[in-house]
Amino acid sequence: MELELRHLKTIRAIADAGSLTKAASALGVAQPALSAQLKRIENALGGRLFDRGQRGVRTTPLGELVLARARNVLPAVSELQRDAVRFARTLEETDRLRLGGTHGPLLGGLVERLGASHPAMPVTTYTSWSEGEIADSVTEGRIDYALIGCCGAARPPAGERLEWREIASDPVFVMLTADHPLADRTEIGLAELANESWTDVPGDGCFHDCFTTACAHAGFTPARVYETDTASSVHLVQAGRAVGLCRATFPNTAGLVTRPLAGTPLRWRHLLGWHSAARTADGAPAFFELARAAHAEAAEGNDSYADWLHGGSGPLAALPPGDFHHHSVRVS
Structure with missing residues (x-):
């Protein structure tokens, strides 16, 4: 044998x-x-x-x-x-650029900028709530670039196989109805929301654990957390059934407001990932700058986040413009 x-x-x-x-x-x-x-x-x-x-x-x-x-x-x-x-x-897919991402405004903004800067380049997109699934798709050659987010200082998925660059690090905001008793506040303490139900979008990272830990530090355990898609989360907030955890770049929505949590107990990092041996790897610096521009526009597009940034409540923890090489880190 x-x-x-x-x-x-x-x-x-x-x-x-x-x-x-x-x-x-x-x-x-x-x-x-x-x-x-x-x-x-x-x-x-x-x-x-x-x-x-x-x-x-x-x-x-x-x-x-x-x-x-x-x-x-x-x-x-x-x-x-x-x-x-x-x-x-890769040999089969030489005629188009394939992007994958988790839900949020950055993927659409990146596609828009690609269309403006490379109008002849066909672009296809794929989205998933799973950061790991997106990363695996890049590793296996099904997509060229991953645009994902991860919680705080968590390691990105497939870190030993892919190159990752941090586009920006944002505070996590809370989403409320415009007539919520705390809606007129410039920032809200997490403990002030102790009696609320919560909703957020699912993921396979550590965000839920980090949220639970932040609540424990604030002196309470969340009574109920609905993990569902973005549209359903917005609906639950609009119906008054929950308050939502959202990225600071979440777009303005009629009838809703987003507010920073006092002390920034939670952060969300936006990452661009690719395989160093992929045919499109040479374009990573340019795609990184386009992704940064998409993030900057999304940040300014949320009134509450723009006020937070320009009002001195906290610095935007994005990378300095053009500093791609200095912040190139391969996580191993």
């Missing part, structure tokens, strides 16, 4: 699980079948890979050697497969 990648995956699964029973469950096979497969692998490699005991399995010296090689080989093969798929898709 020749050793195959699936055999290395089996060895790794047994070592990670610590027992054949748990490994069989993780692999979705019956334990007798896994035991028989392990015996065939050991015969092919010339010796036992695991010693069995009452507390599970333990790797033998031979097992340690094979496992160490497997932990190097398997990620390398996975990376090779991802690169091959991305390269093949």
Whole structure:
């Protein structure tokens, strides 16, 4: 029997699980079948890979050697497969630019600027609430650039495989009806909203945990949080069922106001990501500047945020214009 990648995956699964029973469950096979497969692998490699005991399995010296090689080989093969798929898709998609993003005003603003600066370039877009899904699409070559957001100082998804640049870091605002008792305030303390229900857009980052922590610091636990799409969140606020957590760049909406939270307990970072080996990677500096311009317009387009910026309530934590290279960081 020749050793195959699936055999290395089996060895790794047994070592990670610590027992054949748990490994069989993780692999979705019956334990007798896994035991028989392990015996065939050991015969092919010339010796036992695991010693069995009452507390599970333990790797033998031979097992340690094979496992160490497997932990190097398997990620390398996975990376090779991802690169091959991305390269093949790149060859198929040479006639258009593909952008992906999470929901918000920046993607539309970026597309608008691309149309003005490169009118002959076809552009397609894809949106998802999942930052991880967007990042995976860039890694796999399905889209060229990712325009996403993440909470505070959180690491961007697929940080070890993609290049990321921070476009700006904004405070998180609260959205209220225009007739809410706190709507005329220039900023609102989080504790003043302790009795409210909340709504926000779902994501796969740490924002919900950070919000819960901020509420705990303010002395309360949110009674109810509705995670739903942007339109439904706006509807819940308009109906008086909740107050909304929103980006400071959220556009002005009739009947609603957005206000900063005192002390800026939550922040949202806007990021542009791409693969360094992609055919479009050379255009990253130009796309970065276009994304910055889209963010600046969105910031000025929200009256409350514009007042917050120009009134000295807090600086816009965007990167200095043109300082692309200095802030180039590959997260590893």
